Amino acid sequence: MRSLFAPIARRALLVAAIALSLPLLAAQQAAAATPAEAFVSANVERGLNILNNNSLPTEQKRVQFERFLLSLTDMHRIAMFTLGQYRRGAPEGDLEAFASAFQNYAVAVYQSYFARYAGQTLQVTGSTNVGPQDDVVKTILVDPHDKSGQQPLEVDFRVKSDTGRPQVVDFSVGGIWLGQEERDQFTAFLGQNNGDIHTLISHLGDLARQFKTAQQQPQH
Amino acid sequence: MSGWRKIAAVAALALGLGACATPTPEMKAANDPVEPFNRKMFRLNQKIDKYVVFPSIGGYLLLPEFPRNRIHDLLANLSLPITFANDVLQGEPKRAGQTFARFTVNTTIGLGGLFDPATAFHMPDHDEDFGLTLGVWGVPEGAYLVLPLLGPDPPRDIVGQAADIYLDPTHWLHYKQHIWWDLSRSYVALIDERAVSYPLLLGIERNSVDAYATRRSLYRQQRAHAILNGRPDLGNLPDF
Numbered sequence: 001m002r003s004l005f006a007p008i009a010r011r012a013l014l015v016a017a018i019a020l021s022l023p024l025l026a027a028q029q030a031a032a033a034t035p036a037e038a039f040v041s042a043n044v045e046r047g048l049n050i051l052n053n054n055s056l057p058t059e060q061k062r063v064q065f066e067r068f069l070l071s072l073t074d075m076h077r078i079a080m081f082t083l084g085q086y087r088r089g090a091p092e093g094d095l096e097a098f099a100s101a102f103q104n105y106a107v108a109v110y111q112s113y114f115a116r117y118a119g120q121t122l123q124v125t126g127s128t129n130v131g132p133q134d135d136v137v138k139t140i141l142v143d144p145h146d147k148s149g150q151q152p153l154e155v156d157f158r159v160k161s162d163t164g165r166p167q168v169v170d171f172s173v174g175g176i177w178l179g180q181e182e183r184d185q186f187t188a189f190l191g192q193n194n195g196d197i198h199t200l201i202s203h204l205g206d207l208a209r210q211f212k213t214a215q216q217q218p219q220h
Numbered sequence: 221m222s223g224w225r226k227i228a229a230v231a232a233l234a235l236g237l238g239a240c241a242t243p244t245p246e247m248k249a250a251n252d253p254v255e256p257f258n259r260k261m262f263r264l265n266q267k268i269d270k271y272v273v274f275p276s277i278g279g280y281l282l283l284p285e286f287p288r289n290r291i292h293d294l295l296a297n298l299s300l301p302i303t304f305a306n307d308v309l310q311g312e313p314k315r316a317g318q319t320f321a322r323f324t325v326n327t328t329i330g331l332g333g334l335f336d337p338a339t340a341f342h343m344p345d346h347d348e349d350f351g352l353t354l355g356v357w358g359v360p361e362g363a364y365l366v367l368p369l370l371g372p373d374p375p376r377d378i379v380g381q382a383a384d385i386y387l388d389p390t391h392w393l394h395y396k397q398h399i400w401w402d403l404s405r406s407y408v409a410l411i412d413e414r415a416v417s418y419p420l421l422l423g424i425e426r427n428s429v430d431a432y433a434t435r436r437s438l439y440r441q442q443r444a445h446a447i448l449n450g451r452p453d454l455g456n457l458p459d460f
Contacts, residue, residue: 081460085249109427130454151344160460169460175445180458181437184250188433191246203429211427 034127036135036159039166041124043072044139052119066107074160074167075103078179081169084187086195094197105204108211119144122155133161141173252364252436261366262432268369269421273414280411290334292412295405296345297326297333298390305387306348310356312449318343347446350387351380355447364436372439 050064079102080087120143127137137159140152158170170179186200193199243253252258300323307316322338329337354376362375385391425431
C-alpha cells in the first residue's frame with residue numbers, strides 16, 4: 001500500500017539515488033553470452049579495478065574513473081537525447097556547447113557518489129535485443145555486506161553498437177531510466193525558460209561546480 | 221475517504237480551478253496541464269516537509285534503532301492485507317501467495333508483525349495498491365496532479381487510495397476512536413517513511429536541474445514499472 005503521505009515509495013527513492021551513482025559501482029564478471037553482455041561485463045570489471053585500486057591517489061583515481069566513464073558511455077548522444085524537442089532547430093554551436101556542459105555535469109554528479117557505492121557488485125544475468133544493434137543488458141546489484149535478505153536491485157544497461165563500437169546510452173535501476181529522467185527535467189527547465197539552451201548550459205555549469213566543490217571538502 | 225483527505229482534495233480542486241490557465245504545448249506534451257498549480261503545490265509540500273515533517277523525523281530518529289524497526293515492521297505488516305487483495309484483483313496468484321505467506325509468518329512467528337522473519341525465510345516483499353491494480357487493468361494515469369500534503373497524485377491514484385481504505389481490514393473495525401487510529405497510523409507511517417526518504421529526496425533535489433520535473437519523472441517511471449509486476453517492458457524504449 002502506498003503510504004497516504006508518501007508520493008514515492010522508499011524503494012523508488014533508494015533506486016533513484018543509486019541510479020545517479022550507478023556508473024561508479026563495482027562489478028562482477030559473469031559468463032557473457034552476447035557481445036553486448038561481454039561489453040558490459042568487461043567494462044564494469046575495468047571500473048572495479050579502478051575503484052578497488054587503493055594504491056592510486058584520490059585525484060588520480062578520479063581522473064582514471066572519468067576516462068573510464070567517458071569511454072563506456074556515448075555522452076554526446078545522451079546529451080542530444082536529453083534536449084528532447086529543443087534539439088530541433090537549435091544552432092549547431094549551442095548544441096556542442098550543451099554537449100560539453102552536459103558531460104561536465106554528468107561526470108561531476110557521478111563522481112560525487114564515488115565512495116558511497118564502491119564495493120557493491122553488478123552481475124550480468126542476460127540481455128534482450130530491442131532493435132538493430134540495440135540491446136538491453138540485465139544485471140543485478142549485489143551488496144556483499146547486506147544481510148537483510150532483500151532481493152537485489154535490477155540494473156539494466158542499454159547498449160547501442162551502430163556507431164561501430166558498443167556504447168552505453170542509458171541505464172535503469174529498478175525500472176527508472178536515468179536518460180529519460182534527465183530529458184524530463186531538462187525539457188521542463190527549458191519550458192520554464194523560453195527554450196533558452198544558454199540558460200540550461202549556465203545552470204549545468206553551476207551545478208557541476210557545486211559538486212566539485214563538495215568533493216574537495218573533507219569527507220566525514 | 222477520511223476527513224482531512226477530503227479537505228485536502230477539495231482545497232486542491234479549488235486552487236486548481238483558479239490555476240486553470242490555458243496549458244502551453246509543453247504542458248500538454250508532459251501530460252501536466254495544470255503545471256503552474258502543481259509547481260505551487262510542490263513548493264508548498266517542500267515547506268511542509270522542511271518545517272513540519274523534518275522536525276518530527278528528528279524526534280523519531282532519537283529512538284533507538286530496535287523500536288524504530290519494530291514500528292516499521294508493524295506498519296508494513298498492517299498493509300499486507302491490502303497488498304494481498306490487490307494481488308488477487310490483478311490475477312497474480314503467485315504474488316498473492318507470497319503476500320499471504322508473509323502475513324501469516326510475520327503475524328504469528330513475528331509476534332503480530334512486530335518482527336519480519338518472513339524476509340529471513342526468503343519470502344520476498346512487494347507493495348501493491350489499487351492505483352496499480354487500475355493500471356494493470358489498463359486504466360490510464362490521467363493528467364499529472366500534485367496535492368497539498370499528499371504529493372504526486374494523478375486521478376488514477378486518487379481513486380486507488382480511496383479504494384484501498386475499503387480494502388484495509390482495520391477500516392471495518394468499528395469503535396469510537398477510529399479516526400484517531402487512522403490519523404495516528406498515517407502520521408507514524410509518514411514519519412517512518414520520511415526518516416529514510418527525506419535525506420534521499422534532498423539529495424535528489426539538490427542534484428537536479430528541475431526538482432519538480434525530477435519528482436514527476438521518478439513518480440511516473442516508478443509507477444509504470446510497478447504496474448508490470450516484474451515483467452520486462454522493453455518495447456516502449458525511446459529512440460536515441
